[in-house]
Amino acid sequence: MTAGVDTPDRRGRTGLDRHGRDLNGNARVRIRDVELLSSDWYVLRETTFDYRHADGRWSREQRETYDRGDGATLLLYNEHRRTVLLTRQFRLPAYVNGHPDGMLLETAAGLLDDDDPETAVRREAAEETGHAIGAVRHVFDVYMSPGSVTERLHFFAAPYEDALDDRPHGNAAEGEDITTVELPFAEALAMIRTGAIADAKTVMLLQWAALEGPFAA
CATH class of the missing domain: 3.90.79.10 (Nucleoside Triphosphate Pyrophosphohydrolase)
Structure with a gap:
């Protein structure tokens, strides 16, 4: 069981690994996985996605995003x-x-x-x-x-x-x-x-x- 995923973190949040999984606004980007790395106060995720380059080539990429809200x-x-x-x-x-x-x-x-x-x-x-x-x-x-x-x-x-x-x-x-x-x-x-x-x-x-x-x- 992971706090922020299956059980509430200290701010009462769950399902934080689902954020961004359903993005479909860019045909050159295919989200493959979202992993929650930390949710101590703000939220750190690692997203794995496929990206189609300008020459048509696809590559598998990983990026960390830090979500502190707007x-x-x-x-x-x-x-x-x-x-x-x-x-x-x-x-x-x-x-x-x-x-x-x-x-x-x-x-x-x-x-x-x-x-x-x-x-x-x-x-x-x-x-x-x-x-x-x-x-x-x-x-x-x-x-x-x-x-x-x-x-x-x-x-x-x-x-x-x-x-x-x-x-x-x-x-x-x-x-x-x-x-x-x-x-x-x-x-x-x-x-x-x-x-x-x-x-x-x-x-x-x-x-x-x-x-x-x-x-x-």
Whole structure:
């Protein structure tokens, strides 16, 4: 008996090895097997499939996919003051892969869980910044690391007016310790060039804001 397959894992899930077995949208791909490797919190699978190459040749391939669910992220901006509101928190994966202290500047973000993207991004903005936001603008949806991670991230932007809330934020039960950082937009863009802002979703939203968003010329 395997947790997550025959018996519930610690999140109560079973049948996790069946995900993706019935895909039929691409005639060049034939799913042969899906094996559950881990379901400690998120889900790691190994999928075996046949793939028909452009020259007609078929090959047997195996790929691991990491399924952490889809997410949503939000750029908070003040057009009048020309500022953006970001978060700062510790990220262990960045720390072990060369970031000096693992404290990343980011746009507010989180997993959808059982919510739709807009509901989720409102929840995360309140949880991580203390701000209840008004109207939001959907910007785009992106697969962030399609070679191995299934996550699709939904990008939003919204104005903020309130003063900076410098209290710690985040979900304490999940070990989050998040502070907010208000920056002039021009300074935030310059921090991309220097590497002081190195989070992909944040870079993408800042560049969107400069090219066609609230700070477009």
